Every structure is written in structure tokens, then in C-alpha cells.
Amino acid sequence: MRQVIIYPGEDQYYVAECPSLPGCISQGKTREEAISNIREAIQGYIEALEGDHLPVPPERFEALLVAVGAICLAFQDAPA
Numbered sequence: 001m002r003q004v005i006i007y008p009g010e011d012q013y014y015v016a017e018c019p020s021l022p023g024c025i026s027q028g029k030t031r032e033e034a035i036s037n038i039r040e041a042i043q044g045y046i047e048a049l050e051g052d053h054l055p056v057p058p059e060r061f062e063a064l065l066v067a068v069g070a071i072c073l074a075f076q077d078a079p080a
Contacts, residue, residue, distance in 0.1 A: 001059065002018050002020060002021065002042055002059055003018070003019065003020070003059065003063065004016050004017065004018050004035070004038050004042075005017050005018075005019065006031060006034055006035065006038075009027060012029075013027045013028060013029055013034070014027060014028050014029075014030065014031050014033070014034035015027050015034065016028070016034040016035060016037065016038035016041075017038070018038060018041070018042055018045075020057055020058070020059045020060055021042060021045050021046075021057060022057075024038070024041050024042060024045045025038075025041070026038040026040070026041040
């Protein structure tokens with residue numbers, strides 16, 4: 001399982017990226033489309049690495065959410 005960040009892009013599309021796989025980024029017109037597209041991108045990324053006999057980076061992502069202007073701080077450690 002990989003953690004994914006989804007956020008609205010400047011072009012009215014949603015951007016989805018997988019921080020533990022450098023350069024693994026996709027987009028979609030909706031959040032659902034962006035999620036579907038990043039799943040395909042992650043699968044293709046990993047298959048390409050395995051096909052080239054390269055190591056697949058482990059999931060080592062920490063999420064930190066900070067709300068500016070309000071008192072809100074959330075932290076989540078990714079499982080090792």
C-alpha cells in the first residue's frame with residue numbers, strides 16, 4: 001500500500017502524487033479519476049522497476065497536516 005497526496009491543481013484538475021515513488025504523479029478531472037489514474041501510475045512504476053531488476057523504494061512517508069490560522073496539528077507515522 002502506498003500513501004498518496006491529492007490536491008487541486010491550477011488547471012482545474014486534481015493532482016495525485018506518491019511521495020515514496022519519486023516522479024510518480026498523475027491527475028484527473030475529479031478526485032475519483034485522479035485516484036484511479038495514480039493507482040495505474042503506481043502499478044506501472046513498480047512494474048517498470050521490477051522489469052529492470054531495480055529495487056522498489058519502501059513506503060516511508062510521514063503525513064503532517066497544519067492548518068494556518070487555527071489551532072490544528074495532526075501527525076501520522078507510516079507503518080514501517
